[in-house]
Amino acid sequence: MEMILKGRPIVPGAASGTALVSTKPLSFLGGVDPKTGIIIERDHDLYGRSIKGFILCFPHGHGSTVGSYVLYSLAKNGLAPKAIVNMLSDPVVVVGAIIANIPMVDKIDITQIKTGDVVEVNGSLGIVKVFRR
Numbered sequence: 626m627e628m629i630l631k632g633r634p635i636v637p638g639a640a641s642g643t644a645l646v647s648t649k650p651l652s653f654l655g656g657v658d659p660k661t662g663i664i665i666e667r668d669h670d671l672y673g674r675s676i677k678g679f680i681l682c683f684p685h686g687h688g689s690t691v692g693s694y695v696l697y698s699l700a701k702n703g704l705a706p707k708a709i710v711n712m713l714s715d716p717v718v719v720v721g722a723i724i725a726n727i728p729m730v731d732k733i734d735i736t737q738i739k740t741g742d743v744v745e746v747n748g749s750l751g752i753v754k755v756f757r758r
Contacts (some may be wrong), residue, residue: 626758628737628755630733630738630755633751634730634750635722640748645679647669649683650683652692654689656694656699659704661675667736675704676706679706680709681706683710683735708748710729710733711733712735730748
């Protein structure tokens with residue numbers, strides 16, 4: 626099965642990979658360990674999971690503006706997601722994705738995406754293709 630979801634382009638570029646989906650907002654400052662890429666926010670539904678190399682799908686970010694630099698640090702250390710898909714982007718995640726050169730799309734109904742789906746993100750066109758067996 627293939628779905629094409631049309632959203633809003635945020636950060637140009639393209640990436641494909643396996644989806645890692647959360648139903649909860651994510652804070653990169655204090656929520657993700659910048660040295661490992663593992664989610665350390667205790668009440669988060671992805672607690673203990675690495676975001677490295679995934680297409681990271683979550684409703685929106687929250688937290689301090691320093692989170693932008695955490696996302697940049699993750700990218701510099703090879704621990705960042707391949708792309709970010711949000712329901713509604715927030716400035717902290719947008720700035721982080723821009724400076725880290727991570728393709729990003731928002732205005733996507735992420736409930737249509739399941740962890741483990743193969744996803745192609747086109748941040749230039751705002752298109753997310755979802756492939757499910």
